[in-house]
Amino acid sequence: MSTHVQSRLSTARMTVHGRIVNASNHTMLVELDADDGGVLAVYKPRDGERPLWDFPFGSLHRREVAAFAVSDYLGWGLVPPTVLRDGPLGPGSVQLFIDHDPRRHYFVLVGEQQHDSQLMRMAVFDLLLNNADRKGSHVLLDAEGHVWGCDHGLTFHTEPKLRTVIWEFGGTALPPSWSEDLVRLAHDVGADMAPMRLRLLDLLDAEEVAALGARAAGMARLASLPDLAEDERPYPWPPV
Ligand SMILES: Nc1ncnc2c1ncn2[C@@H]1O[C@H](COP(=O)(O)OP(=O)(O)O)[C@@H](O)[C@H]1O
Ligand SMILES: [Mg+2]
Numbered sequence: 001m002s003t004h005v006q007s008r009l010s011t012a013r014m015t016v017h018g019r020i021v022n023a024s025n026h027t028m029l030v031e032l033d034a035d036d037g038g039v040l041a042v043y044k045p046r047d048g049e050r051p052l053w054d055f056p057f058g059s060l061h062r063r064e065v066a067a068f069a070v071s072d073y074l075g076w077g078l079v080p081p082t083v084l085r086d087g088p089l090g091p092g093s094v095q096l097f098i099d100h101d102p103r104r105h106y107f108v109l110v111g112e113q114q115h116d117s118q119l120m121r122m123a124v125f126d127l128l129l130n131n132a133d134r135k136g137s138h139v140l141l142d143a144e145g146h147v148w149g150c151d152h153g154l155t156f157h158t159e160p161k162l163r164t165v166i167w168e169f170g171g172t173a174l175p176p177s178w179s180e181d182l183v184r185l186a187h188d189v190g191a192d193m194a195p196m197r198l199r200l201l202d203l204l205d206a207e208e209v210a211a212l213g214a215r216a217a218g219m220a221r222l223a224s225l226p227d228l229a230e231d232e233r234p235y236p237w238p239p240v
Contacts, residue, residue: 002072005081008032009041009094014087016043022137025049025060025153029097030087040097042150045089049153054161060153061093066203067129067152068095070212073188073196074181078125078149084203098140098148105240106136109147110168118147123166123225124178128215129155134164136240156204158211163236170227174219182220189213 012032017040020027026048031038049060061084068082082095109115119139126134132154140148154161188194190213200209 002081005039005096006083008039009081009083009096010085012039014041014043014094016088026089028089030094032094040099042095042097043087043089043092044095044153045087045092047090048092052154054159055154055157061091062203063155064093064095064152066200067149067155069196069199069203070129070185071125074185076121076125076181077146078122079152080148080150095150098142098150100140100142100148102137104141106139106165107240109139109141110166114145115141115147116169119166120169120172120225121178122147122149123164123169124174124219125149126164126166127162127226128182128212128219130157130161130211130215131155132157132161132163133236134166135236135238136165156208156212158205158207163234165235165239167228167233169225171224173224174222179220179222182216186213186216186220189216 009032015031015034017029017031020029025044028043030041030043032041033039044061044064046058046061049058051057065082065084068079071077071079080096080098082093085094087094110119122139129152131152133151138149138151140150142148188196189200189209191197197209
């Protein structure tokens, strides 16, 4: 399914519907193949990225695609299919739009228990990506009960940058199958001709790819998710 969606996202004709108002960048809702059973997507053109002091200008949309590549590789299904492509405002990332109720954000879902395993996996993913911006509104529940994450532009930095709202699972044991996935990732990220390594090197700096491999190897050895003291937990601002 995902490969088919990716090829459609990559090649279909794009119509811009409008700018998403609560976004920090020039983020747009677009429709692909509008005349032919269209599909909605979120387009983030490189040239619409807000300059930041700590991330190289023009790299955020590539990080969005790299986040999808990692989620896809692990088989964790956390990031909607996301591709790099040209659009009406130039090159950018295009991500499948997930129909969801924005009132049902992280802080609501975390009180409902049935999403716990998916939310905990997102916490692991954020540590792995060194995600600097996991806000409550970047957690989306679809009609099938699947939890997706969006907004992965501030990820893969080589310096510690973690800022997330997901701190409820500290101390919980990591399922062995997740650790095995992380071992696999650490291996492939470091293996010269591994397709995953090559895919990431197209999107990130070599140092960022190496740092990802090191985090994956370190996290594969963790028995449980880190549990920080309440006053040490780095939250993004605003949290929703
Ligand atoms: N793939 C998606 N599916 C559905 N809604 C999305 C998706 N990506 C982003 N959004 C919505 O648009 C808002 C802004 O997107 P976001 O990725 O946070 O942009 P920015 O990088 O500009 O902050 C999100 O808070 C979310 O509500
Ligand atoms: Mg955002």
